[in-house]
Amino acid sequence: MTERETPAPHVERPTAGAEPRARTARSTGLLTVLVLGGLTATPPLAMDMYLPSLPQVTRSLHAPAATVQLTLTACLVGMALGQLVVGPMSDRWGRRRPLLTGLAVYVVATALCAVAPSVEALVALRLAQGLAGAAGIVIARAVVRDLYDGVAMARFFSTLMLVSGAAPVVAPLIGGQILRVTDWRGVFVVLTVVGVLLAAVVRARLPETLPPAERHTGGVAEALHAMRRLLADPPFTGYMLTGGFAFAALFAYISASPFVIQEIYGASPQTFSLLFGVNSVGLVVMGQINGKVLVGRVSLDRVLGAGLAVVIAAATALLLMAAGVFGEAGLGPVAIALFVLMSAMGVTLPNAQTLALTRTRQAAGSASALLGTTSFLIGATATPLVGIAGEHTAVPMAVVQLAAALVALGCFMGMCRPWKNRMSAEGAGN
Secondary structure (H helix, E strand, O other), X not given: OOOEOOOOOOOOOOOOOHHHHHHHHHHHOHHHHHHHHHHHOHHHHHHHOOHHHHHHHHHHOOOOHHHHHHHHHHHHHHHHHHHHHHHHHHHHHOOHHHXXXXXXXXXXHHHHHOOOOOHHHHHHHHHHHHHHHHHHHHHHHHXXXXXXXXXXXXXXXXXXXXXXXXXHHHHXXXXXXXXXXXXXXXXXXXXXXXXXXXXXXXXXXXXXXXXXXXXOOOHHHHHHHHHHHHHOOHHHHHHHHHHHHHHHXXXXXXXXXXXXXXXXXXXXXXXXXXXXHHHHHHHHHHHHHHHHHHOOOOOHHHHHHHHHHHHHHHHHHHHHHHOOOOOOOOHHHHHHHHHHHHHHXXXXXXXXXXXXXXXXXXXXXXXXXXXXXXXXXXXXXXHHHHOOOOOOOOHHHHHHHHHHHHHHHHHHHHHHOHHHEOOOHHHHHO
């Protein structure tokens, strides 16, 4: 387990069921990775496949860009609030039942998005889509915590990124190709089909990972108590906020890049999709380097700090270019800076999650809910901010990215105190 100079008194050690859970993880192997990867791919599928069509939605529904970007905000807010509800539910009733219910509602909401008559209706339906889709995100993380501990968990999260990270690569490319033969509504038709297939695979192949003996029976009061206990632990809260603000920097890119790349630099939806895919490849590759090379050799805190430093450097370069400090920057330098920023997320996000989840074994659903809710709520604030100055400047995007990364670093240094932690692969795995 994690070694700290002054462990929090409530940090829980592996239970007697840890080894059976590890055997279950080994027996499911690749299947577990694929199913959980599909679940964690729900957010990038729901958002990234839709990104190339954002300018088209503004014209189709006769709405300003800032209003259309609220469809992203609504989906994020829904995913945040949904995790806060579904996480504790999964601690009480197990992982499968809440997960299958959420996937069913997600499919219905996504299908209705395809026939939304107005931007207001689309915003409302995207909120419902996010609320239901939250089940896949929060329960996938809880399942990983059920099965793994310490460095094994860090490695699995990095492996999971190989699967879930493929979604941001393929989703915008698919979205761009869909727009060749239909309009933005066709994107939601495809998302509906994907949701149906995912629900069928989960129902058939994902076992229950939380035994009845380890479930909570205290209802809302016990769930709130567990969350208060987690938030009272400064390192847990610090890692949670670090990951949340790093996610805000990432989502500033996700929500603003369609307009920055297409409207400001004149790229086609297909070119934007290609660039977005390349950036996502960088994220996936760095995630694999994190899991296969760094974990077990370098302290997770040290890798997380280095990732935040790279994000800050890339965001600073973007701001200087957007502000014209170096003259008029073309698409090439901007694309390189975005690639570096996205790649750094491959070591920043999984390590922040791992370090937070190592603070608890019981109430993994509640811990996962807090992590997800914080990330999505903070990320949701980035959407209106990046569009506040209109569609003709990239300065707001860069400012939001830099500010979020600096706050993330402040939370990491001030609350987690990484210089006092000695979490290496060997120490965490013992």
